Amino acid sequence: MTDTALVVGGTRFIGRHTVSDLLANGYDVAMLNRGNREDPFADDDRVTHVEGDRTSERALRTAKLSAEPDVVIDCVAYRPDDVATAVDVFADVDGYVYVSSGSSYAAEEIPKREGETPLEPCTDEQATDESDETYGNRKAEGDRIVFEAAEEGVSATAVRPCVVYGPYDYTERLDYWIDRVLSHDRVVVPGDGQNLWHRAYVEDVASALRIAAERGDPGAAYNVGDRRAFTLEETLDAIAEAAGADPEVVPASADALAAGGLEPDDFPLYREYPHLLDTCALADLGWESTPVDEAMARTVAEHREAERDGSEWDPGREAEERVLGVKETL
Known part of the structure; x- marks a missing residue:
């Protein structure tokens, strides 16, 4: 039955x-x-x-x-x-x-x-x-x-x-980053790119x-949570690999972001203090997580067919361009 x-x-x-x-x-x-x-x-x-x-x-x-x-x-x-x-x-x-x-x-x-x-x-x-x-x-x-x-x-x-x-994510937090990778040669990442939000x-x-x-x-x-936790920069690398793209990831300190009137928290999936969950108890039940490269490939493929672009999270490309201009002078 x-x-x-x-x-x-x-x-x-x-x-x-x-x-x-x-x-x-x-x-x-x-x-x-x-x-x-x-x-x-x-x-x-x-x-x-x-x-x-x-x-x-x-x-x-x-x-x-x-x-x-x-x-x-x-x-x-x-x-x-x-x-x-x-x-x-x-x-x-x-x-x-x-x-x-x-x-x-x-x-x-x-x-x-x-x-x-x-x-x-x-x-x-x-x-x-x-x-x-x-x-x-x-x-x-x-x-x-x-x-x-x-x-x-x-x-x-x-x-x-x-x-x-993943696919059909109405929050569009990751869609913002996928759209940036697909649309721009240079992608601003807050901090040093090593912040971790599981x-x-x-x-x-x-x-x-x-x-x-x-x-x-x-x-x-x-x-x-993913058994292999990725930093924000590693997440963008995984998106780029899945999308067949090769943008330059540009880490930007708080001082550099200030040139564009921005703060690290203006970007989705940024968290100053790491957030990491122990998933061993679930794994002990026989649960396994999908390798991140496979998960990201499915996510990017669905994003390409959807109308989501994460624009509600967008800190403003003009502001980012000012940050990129400051970075070029350093």
Whole structure:
């Protein structure tokens, strides 16, 4: 008998790849979402769609009755109340997986480890806020709810991705850098190019969610990120290799950037202090990550066919040209 997975979300990015991974591994899949976006699985008879708002307990219960899922993967729980309701509604499934975040960690440690690195606190006010500033707090509180549910017998786990990249990435953070590599002979990189913000290829996140549902320990959290972490400059090199391009990567100090009225934080995927997650616990379950050159080749290929260019992250090419002019005089 084929197992059924319910994916809360499922059409946009992580959810979309999760549905594909589940299908590839023999599951029938149901998706719960509001139906506001184009359904990439509309013609696949192995996928059913339950329309509803995941913040509604009634919608969750309707989806459960309709799908009768063996496992549930919750991609769009952004407030602690969402998680609390879900672990109650799905208390008797074989596996409930909450998509948390590497942002749930409070301490700047290298690497950040499950069960060791402290989590962000979460006040009552933060728990109901929806701003970017409280994202990590809310995700951390969701983790704690999962842990408490597991103590009460719920087969619930949390998966903490770092920055996710890959095909259909609506955030366009990596699209900015791909577009720069494809469009310009010289690409300005903030700092010395050696800053490290751990990233996770989206197909690997999807397989991690399935594996956590199948084999994860209730009450456990699992970090997910590329097993080979790349610096920003190495990331651009990987993009160039995948794209068949050969731009000059130009590191620019804070002083050099100031000539263009820019700061390092004006560039996407820059982080002054390294962010690196220990992924050994997930690997111990049999999870593997895609080699970065393969992941980047797929990402660049999809970027070429998409209309995304990361322009919302663009610090301004004219400003960069002023920086490049300063660099030439040094």
